[in-house]
Amino acid sequence: xRRSKKDRQQLLLETIGExxxxxxxxxxxxxEVSVQTIRLDRLELSIxxxxxxxxxxxxxxxxxxxxxxxxxxxxxDIIDIELDKNAxxxxxxxxxxxxxxxxxxxxxxxxxxxxxLAVAVINDELALTAKANIQFTRQVKEGERVIAKARVENRSxxxxxxxxxxxxxxxxxxxxxxxxxxxSNIDEKEV
Amino acid sequence: xRRSKKDRQQLLLETIGExxxxxxxxxxxxxEVSVQTIRLDRLELSIxxxxxxxxxxxxxxxxxxxxxxxxxxxxxDIIDIELDKNAxxxxxxxxxxxxxxxxxxxxxxxxxxxxxLAVAVINDELALTAKANIQFTRQVKEGERVIAKARVENRSxxxxxxxxxxxxxxxxxxxxxxxxxxxSNIDEKEV
DNA sequence: CGAACTATTATGACTAGGTACTAATAGTAG
DNA sequence: CTACTATTAGTACCTAGTCATAATAGTTCG
Numbered sequence: 001x002r003r004s005k006k007d008r009q010q011l012l013l014e015t016i017g018e019x020x021x022x023x024x025x026x027x028x029x030x031x032e033v034s035v036q037t038i039r040l041d042r043l044e045l046s047i048x049x050x051x052x053x054x055x056x057x058x059x060x061x062x063x064x065x066x067x068x069x070x071x072x073x074x075x076x077d078i079i080d081i082e083l084d085k086n087a088x089x090x091x092x093x094x095x096x097x098x099x100x101x102x103x104x105x106x107x108x109x110x111x112x113x114x115x116x117l118a119v120a121v122i123n124d125e126l127a128l129t130a131k132a133n134i135q136f137t138r139q140v141k142e143g144e145r146v147i148a149k150a151r152v153e154n155r156s157x158x159x160x161x162x163x164x165x166x167x168x169x170x171x172x173x174x175x176x177x178x179x180x181x182x183x184s185n186i187d188e189k190e191v
Numbered sequence: 192x193r194r195s196k197k198d199r200q201q202l203l204l205e206t207i208g209e210x211x212x213x214x215x216x217x218x219x220x221x222x223e224v225s226v227q228t229i230r231l232d233r234l235e236l237s238i239x240x241x242x243x244x245x246x247x248x249x250x251x252x253x254x255x256x257x258x259x260x261x262x263x264x265x266x267x268d269i270i271d272i273e274l275d276k277n278a279x280x281x282x283x284x285x286x287x288x289x290x291x292x293x294x295x296x297x298x299x300x301x302x303x304x305x306x307x308l309a310v311a312v313i314n315d316e317l318a319l320t321a322k323a324n325i326q327f328t329r330q331v332k333e334g335e336r337v338i339a340k341a342r343v344e345n346r347s348x349x350x351x352x353x354x355x356x357x358x359x360x361x362x363x364x365x366x367x368x369x370x371x372x373x374x375s376n377i378d379e380k381e382v
Numbered sequence: 383c384g385a386a387c388t389a390t391t392a393t394g395a396c397t398a399g400g401t402a403c404t405a406a407t408a409g410t411a412g
Numbered sequence: 413c414t415a416c417t418a419t420t421a422g423t424a425c426c427t428a429g430t431c432a433t434a435a436t437a438g439t440t441c442g
Contacts, residue, residue, distance in 0.1 A: 005418070021249075023399070034420050039401085049400055051242065051427090057249035058212075075299070107320035108266070108306045112299035119297075128330065129298035135322045196389070214428070225391050230429085240429055242398090387440080397430075406421075412414090 008033070009041050020053040075112040076148060083123035084161075086151040089113060098142045105140040110175045114165040117150045118179040122161055127181050130160065134177035144169045199224070200232050211244040266303040267339060274314035275352075277342040280304060289333045296331040301366045305356040308341045309370040313352055318372050321351065325368035335360045350374060 008031055015030070016022060024042070028035045042049070048056075076091030091113040093105045111134060119127050140146060146167050153162040161183055167175035199222055206221070207213060215233070219226045233240070239247075267282035282304040284296045302325060310318050331337060337358050344353040352374055358366035 021246075025399085036420055036422095037418080040419080043401095051245075051399070054242075054249045055212075055245050058245045104319060106306070106310075107323075108299060108303035111302050111306070111323075115297070115299045115302070128295060129327055131326045132298075132302075133324050136320055139319065216428085227391055228389080231390080234430095242428070383442105385441085388438085390435105390437080392435075393433085395431090397428100399427095401426075402424090404421100404423085406419105408419080409417085411416080 005041075009045055012038070012041050013045060013047070016047055016053070020057055021050070023050055075109070075116045076146070078117070078120060081121060083121065084152050085121070086149065087117050087121040088150075089117045089120075089148045091146045091148065093140055093142055093144050093146060095142055103142045105142070105144075105146075107136055110136065110140065110146065110167060111177070113146060113148050114150070114167060114175060114177050115179065117148050118163040118165055118177075118181060121150045121152055121163060122181050122183055127161075127183050129179055130182045131180040132177055134175065136175055138169070138172050138174040140169055140174050146174060148175070196232075200236055203229070203232050204236060204238070207238055207244070211248055212241070214241055266300065266307045267337070269308070269311060272312060274312065275343050276312070277340065278308050278312040279341075280308045280311075280339045282337045282339065284331055284333055284335050284337060286333055294333045296333070296335075298327055301327065301331065301337065301358060302368070304337060304339050305341070305358060305366060305368045306370065308339050309354040309356055309368075309372060312341045312343055312354060313372050313374055318352075318374050320370055321373050322371040323368055325366065327366055329360070329363055329365040331360055331365050337365060339366070 011031070012027065015027065024035050024038045027038045031038070041047075047053075076089035078087060078089045081087040091109070093109070097109045098105050111132075114134070115129055115132070118129065146169055148165055148167040150163050150165045153164060161181045163179045163181055165175070165177045165179060166173060202222070203218065206218065215226050215229045218229045222229070232238075238244075267280035269278060269280045272278040282300070284300070288300045289296050302323075305325070306320055306323070309320065337360055339356055339358040341354050341356045344355060350373065352372045354370045354372055356366075356368045356370060357364060
């Protein structure tokens with residue numbers, strides 16, 4: 001045994017988690033076991049075969065697109081949403097989001113996350129940002145995870161909705177914005 | 192012939208475009224032709240097989256680096272710049288920048304262009320946005336060219352610089368923002 | 383009329399990346 | 413020694429195709 005069964009299976013989960021596109025054959029080579037062993041492992045761990053994995057990734061994508069009234073191209077992953085009330089999204093700051101020179105996240109990514117969330121939380125297909133008032137209260141670095149929390153204010157004008165978005169890294173406030181959103185379905189009943 | 196070859200192939204393109212998960216067999220039933228005919232059609236139209244289609248949908252989704260924003264160092268092309276004074280950039284609104292639903296540009300792209308320009312115009316390697324006050328004054332559609340003009344205000348505070356950015360499409364103002372930028376190379380503490 | 387051509391269908395051999403099942407072997411524990 | 417686990421091997425079968433070849437039906441040209 002190169003590794004214990006348990007270790008290998010743990011690694012297998014991680015490996016497939018990172019890259020669902022890997023075949024049993026490739027995995028067998030990587031772990032220096034036979035293809036059959038990999039298949040037994042997958043069976044025990046209830047990991048579906050390659051094609052099913054790919055399919056589910058694709059379906060997840062497609063279903064996002066279908067249900068995509070507001071959620072078309074959100075920056076960050078929405079993990080919780082209650083339309084017209086509040087929403088939370090996560091955005092992991094990666095290498096491509098930061099200034100090369102100092103590793104600090106470019107402001108527009110934080111803005112994009114907040115703006116996306118503000119658009120998404122509004123229960124309106126055509127929500128658009130009209131104005132925004134924002135502050136970057138702390139610099140965000142590569143590798144940090146930004147949690148944005150949006151809440152819709154009640155004191156909204158007709159046809160306009162105010163959304164407050166606060167973004168946090170750990171316990172620290174890194175971004176604060178007030179978004180004035182235009183909405184189209186002012187007094188209409190919508191589905 | 193139930194339909195002409197041309198009609199069927201046109202419909203085939205649309206059908207697969209709407210639902211890439213459909214098999215040749217299902218298509219054959221739908222169009223009342225043999226599976227072989229469907230395959231010939233796909234060959235002529237260069238439509239890849241089901242598995243390849245699913246895979247590409249999945250891959251598109253998985254590369255959230257692309258999804259997260261293909262934002263390089265600068266959004267838009269800077270066509271004129273005078274450090275600490277003013278700068279101009281051009282940003283062409285393409286398909287990937289707009290809401291699918293209505294073809295209106297997502298606010299964060301206009302913000303990103305303006306923010307990028309505000310950072311660039313500051314004669315400081317480590318310029319960062321501290322606050323911004325922005326307005327989206329007119330909707331921008333796919334295909335339009337946005338010209339952003341940044342000018343640095345003199346009335347800046349120590350360690351801070353105010354940059355005004357106005358963005359235009361043709362003669363119309365589409366975006367207006369006031370950016371308060373940090374700068375490090377004034378005798379201030381490191382940021 | 384027959385030859386030429388297009389469109390369609392059928393057939394068979396082969397492929398990747400599996401599932402499901404059976405069987406053999408190596409190594410360890412009681 | 414026996415029981416058991418872990419691993420490997422092999423076979424048949426599956427889906428959703430590719431590729432090549434051939435047969436057939438219908439139409440058009442001369």
